[in-house]
Amino acid sequence: MNEQITSERRMYRGAVQNAIKTFGIPRLIIAAFLLTLFIAAPLVGADFATQLTNTINRFSWNAILVLAMVPMIHSGCGLNFGLPLGIISGLLGGTLSIEFGFTGAMSFFMAIIIATPFAIIFGAAYGWLLNKIKGGEMMIATYVGFSSVSFMCIMWLLLPYKSPNMVWGLSGNGLRTTISVEGFYDKVLANFLQINLGKLSIPLGTLLFFALIAFLMWAFLHTKTGTSMTAVGSNPAFAKAAGVNVDKVRLLSVLLSTWLGAVGILVYQQGFGFIQLYMAPFYMALPAVSAILIGGASVNKASIANVVIGTFLFQGIVTMTPTVMNSMIHMDMSEVIRIIVSNGMILYALTRKMEG
Amino acid sequence: MTNNYNPLLEMRNIRKDFFGNQVLTDINFTLNSGEILGLVGENGAGKSTLMKILFGMDIIKETGGYDGDVLIDGKKVEFNTPFDALEAGIGMVHQEFSLIPGFTVSENILLNREPKNPNFASELFGDRLDTLDYDQMEARAEAAIDKMGFSIDRKMIITNLPVGHRQFTEIARELSKEQLKLLILDEPTAVLTEKEAETLLQSIRNMAQNGIAVIFITHRLHEVLDVCDNVLVMRDGYVVKNVPAKETNVAEVTKMMVGRQVDTAASGSARDFSNSRNAMTIKKLWVDMPGETVRNVSLVVKEGEILGIGGLAGQGKLGIPNGVMGLYDAGGEVEFYDEPIPLNNPRKCLDASIAFVSEDRRGVGLLLDESLEWNIVFPAMQVQNRFLKKYLSGWITWRDEKSITNITNHYIEKLAIKCTSSKQKSRELSGGNQQKVCLAKAFSLNPKFLFVSEPTRGIDVGAKALVLDALKKFNRENGVTIVMISSELEELRQICDRIAIVSGGKIAGILPAEEPSEAFGMLMVSQVK
Numbered sequence: 018m019n020e021q022i023t024s025e026r027r028m029y030r031g032a033v034q035n036a037i038k039t040f041g042i043p044r045l046i047i048a049a050f051l052l053t054l055f056i057a058a059p060l061v062g063a064d065f066a067t068q069l070t071n072t073i074n075r076f077s078w079n080a081i082l083v084l085a086m087v088p089m090i091h092s093g094c095g096l097n098f099g100l101p102l103g104i105i106s107g108l109l110g111g112t113l114s115i116e117f118g119f120t121g122a123m124s125f126f127m128a129i130i131i132a133t134p135f136a137i138i139f140g141a142a143y144g145w146l147l148n149k150i151k152g153g154e155m156m157i158a159t160y161v162g163f164s165s166v167s168f169m170c171i172m173w174l175l176l177p178y179k180s181p182n183m184v185w186g187l188s189g190n191g192l193r194t195t196i197s198v199e200g201f202y203d204k205v206l207a208n209f210l211q212i213n214l215g216k217l218s219i220p221l222g223t224l225l226f227f228a229l230i231a232f233l234m235w236a237f238l239h240t241k242t243g244t245s246m247t248a249v250g251s252n253p254a255f256a257k258a259a260g261v262n263v264d265k266v267r268l269l270s271v272l273l274s275t276w277l278g279a280v281g282i283l284v285y286q287q288g289f290g291f292i293q294l295y296m297a298p299f300y301m302a303l304p305a306v307s308a309i310l311i312g313g314a315s316v317n318k319a320s321i322a323n324v325v326i327g328t329f330l331f332q333g334i335v336t337m338t339p340t341v342m343n344s345m346i347h348m349d350m351s352e353v354i355r356i357i358v359s360n361g362m363i364l365y366a367l368t369r370k371m372e373g
Numbered sequence: 374m375t376n377n378y379n380p381l382l383e384m385r386n387i388r389k390d391f392f393g394n395q396v397l398t399d400i401n402f403t404l405n406s407g408e409i410l411g412l413v414g415e416n417g418a419g420k421s422t423l424m425k426i427l428f429g430m431d432i433i434k435e436t437g438g439y440d441g442d443v444l445i446d447g448k449k450v451e452f453n454t455p456f457d458a459l460e461a462g463i464g465m466v467h468q469e470f471s472l473i474p475g476f477t478v479s480e481n482i483l484l485n486r487e488p489k490n491p492n493f494a495s496e497l498f499g500d501r502l503d504t505l506d507y508d509q510m511e512a513r514a515e516a517a518i519d520k521m522g523f524s525i526d527r528k529m530i531i532t533n534l535p536v537g538h539r540q541f542t543e544i545a546r547e548l549s550k551e552q553l554k555l556l557i558l559d560e561p562t563a564v565l566t567e568k569e570a571e572t573l574l575q576s577i578r579n580m581a582q583n584g585i586a587v588i589f590i591t592h593r594l595h596e597v598l599d600v601c602d603n604v605l606v607m608r609d610g611y612v613v614k615n616v617p618a619k620e621t622n623v624a625e626v627t628k629m630m631v632g633r634q635v636d637t638a639a640s641g642s643a644r645d646f647s648n649s650r651n652a653m654t655i656k657k658l659w660v661d662m663p664g665e666t667v668r669n670v671s672l673v674v675k676e677g678e679i680l681g682i683g684g685l686a687g688q689g690k691l692g693i694p695n696g697v698m699g700l701y702d703a704g705g706e707v708e709f710y711d712e713p714i715p716l717n718n719p720r721k722c723l724d725a726s727i728a729f730v731s732e733d734r735r736g737v738g739l740l741l742d743e744s745l746e747w748n749i750v751f752p753a754m755q756v757q758n759r760f761l762k763k764y765l766s767g768w769i770t771w772r773d774e775k776s777i778t779n780i781t782n783h784y785i786e787k788l789a790i791k792c793t794s795s796k797q798k799s800r801e802l803s804g805g806n807q808q809k810v811c812l813a814k815a816f817s818l819n820p821k822f823l824f825v826s827e828p829t830r831g832i833d834v835g836a837k838a839l840v841l842d843a844l845k846k847f848n849r850e851n852g853v854t855i856v857m858i859s860s861e862l863e864e865l866r867q868i869c870d871r872i873a874i875v876s877g878g879k880i881a882g883i884l885p886a887e888e889p890s891e892a893f894g895m896l897m898v899s900q901v902k
Contacts, residue, residue, distance in 0.1 A: 034437075236769075236771075239771055239772050240769060240770050240771060240772070241754060241755065241758070241761055241770040241772075242770075244747075244751070244754060244755075244772060245755055247743070248740055248743070248747070248751055251740045251741070251742050251743055252736075252737075252739070252740050252741065252742075254733075254736055254737040255737055255738065255739065255740050255751075256751075257700070257719060258698070258700060258719055258729065258731060258737050258738075258752075259719075259723070259751055259752035259755050259756065260719050260720035260723040260724070260752065260755055260756045261720075261755055262720070317742075318742070
C-alpha cells in the first residue's frame, strides 16, 4: 500500500515537473515578475487603468513584428535576426506612400502595397543567402540586418525624396531622422473601433488587424505548403526524401518573415505616430526575438500562442518597469531591466538550442 | 583490497518508472570480477535504462531517480554523474562513437588524462598549461592496446581509421584507466565485420582473464553464448532468467526474450519471376555516397518480386537505393516500366510511385519532433495531394485532420505500433516501432515499387519478424515489387525471391534465394578492394 502511495506521489511530482518544463521556467519567472509589477503599481501611486492601457497599446504596436519570427523558425532558419531588412522595406513603403501624396487611411494601405515588392526583392536575396549557409543562419542574419541598416543610412540621405513633410528643412534633401505621420496614417488602425472605458482605452482596430494577420499565419501553417514548411524545419533530410524542394520552402519562409516585418513596422508607426529612420531599425530585432522566446518558442518551434503570450509579457515589463520602479527607487532602472531581460532571454534560448 | 565475500557489483531490487510508466521492476543480479555477463532483451526491455542507472546518467536523476540499491564491492553507492561512476571503476563504451575525429588514436585514448610535464608557463598559471608528455602517452596507449589483445596503429588519425578500429579505440580508452574494474559494452559488434567481431570477443575474454568484469549488451545471441559466463535475459522491465551460458542455446534465449517462438528458418518460398515484365531497369549506375560508393551497377528488377541486395558493409549496396531515389549524386540510366526516371530528383521517383524506406531512420526516415500522424502521411500529402481538403477551387489546401488520424490509426493497428496515441511524437518510440512508422509512411503512398534499406538494423528479434512479415504481406497482397537491402543474409534468404550481392560497387552476382549461404559468401568477397 505504502509503495503505491510513493509511486503515486512520484507520478504527481513528475506531472508537476513536466508542466513546469512545458511552460518554461523563464516564462514563469517573467510572468510572476509582471504580476508583481501590476500588484505594486497601485501601491506606488501609478494608475492601474493607465498602465493596462499602455501595455495593451504597446502590445498592439509590436505583435506583428514578433509574428514575423514565426515562418523562419518553422522552416528551420532560426530566429530572424535579419528583421531590420523587413523593417527597411516597411520604411520605404511608408516614406514613398507619403512622398506620393497619399493621406489618411489610404496612405497606410498604399504603404503596405508599396512595401510589398521591396520585401519580396530583399527577402529573396536574403533567403538565397541563407540557403547558401545552412547551419549558420542566425549569425549571418544578424549581420544582414546590421549591414542593411548601415547601407540605408546612406540611402536615406541620397534618395531624391522631395516631400516637405519628410526632408531636412534647411537643405531640402535627405530624410529627417524622425518623421511624424500625423495627417497620414497616424492611429488609422488604433482609432478604428476604439473602446474607451474611463481611463482604459483599447485600440480594438489594431488588435483586430493583428488577429487577422495571425489568423492568416495560423491558417497558412495548416495548408499543404505550411505543413511542408514545418517539416523542413523539423528535419530537412526527411522533407527532401518526401519530394519537398527544401530551398524553395526556406526561401518562402524568409519572404514571409520579411514581409511581416514590413507590415509590422507600419503598424508600429501608426500607433507610435512617427517614422524613425537611420539607426532606429538597428536594434528592433532583439526585442521581437526575445518576446517570442519569452512566449515559449524555441529556436525551431513556435506557435501563434507563443507570439501573443510573449509579446504581452515583454511589452508588459517594458511599460510597467519605468513607472513602478522609478517611483519606488527614484532611479531609471527600466532600461537596464529591459536590456537584461531581452538579451538574457536570447542567450538562454541559444544555449538551449537542440542539436541537429 | 577486494573483499572476497562480496561480488564486484550487485544490483538489488532496482525499480524505475518514467512518470508512472514502469520500465524496470525488481532487477536483481550480481557480477564478480573477471566475469562476463551477457545482457539481452528486445528493444524497450529496459537494458539501456538499467545501464544508465549503473552509469549515473543525468536522465535518471532528472526523471525522479530510482528505487533499490547498487552495491560495489559490497558497499552501497549512488552515482549522481557519470564521473562518479568512472571514479568507481566503471567504464562504458556507447553505441555511438565519442571520439575526436582529428586526433590520433593515442590522443583519443588518453584524452583529458594525458601524462604531462610542467613547464615555465604552467608554474605561473596552473597545470592547465602543462605540456603533454608524448612519449609517456604512446607508452600508456600501447599498454592499453596490448591489454585488449588487438593491435591498432596508435599514430593514425581517427578519420582515417576503419569503423571497426574506432570501436577498438573506444575500448582501449576505457582499458587505459587504471581503476577500471567493470566495463559495459553497448552493442559493440553492431558496426563490426564478422572478422572484427571475432577479434573483439577474443579481447573481451582477455580482459576477463585480467580480472575485469564485463557487461556485454548485444542483439547477436550467438556472440553472447560464445563469450559470456552468464546470460541475463530481460523482457518488459523484468529479469526473465539469469542462466549460465553453457546451459542454454540461441533458440531458448530468443524464446525467453520475446516470450514466444520466433521462426528463424529460411522460408524457402522463393518464386520464379523470369517471365514477368521488367519493373525497373538500372544501367551503369554510379552513386557518390560517402562510404557506400556505387561504381557500375546494372540490374533488372522483375514486376512482383522481392529482390534482395546483400553484401558487406561499405561495398555500395546502400548506395543503390539512395542513388536511384535522388538523395545522393548519381549518374547512369534508370528506367521504370520503360519510362526513364531522371536521377538526383527525389520528387520524380515519388511521382512515378516509387517509395523508399531509408536505412537512416532517425536522420532521414522520421520527423522526430512531430506526431506519428505527420510522419505517416507527410509524403502522401506532399506528393499525391491526399489527406487535404480543398477550398476555393484548389487555391487553399487544408490538412484533413480527420482522415489523417484515421489512416494513422489504421497503420498503428495493422503494424502493431506500440504508442500512446497517433499524436505521440515519433522520437518517443522504440527503434522497432520507429521502423514500423517508416514502413507505414511508405505504405501510405500506395507505391508500385518499394525500396527498403536495412529494415531490421538495430531492432530486436520480435520486431524484426513483424517488419519482415509486413513487407512480405505488402508484396503478396498488393502486388508491390520490393527491393530490400540488408546486411543480414539470413533475413534476405527468408523473404526474398532472388538475391543480388554487391561487392566493390558492382553486382557480383544474382542467385535464387534457396542457394546455400556459402555461395553468397563467395560472391560477397569476390570484388572487395
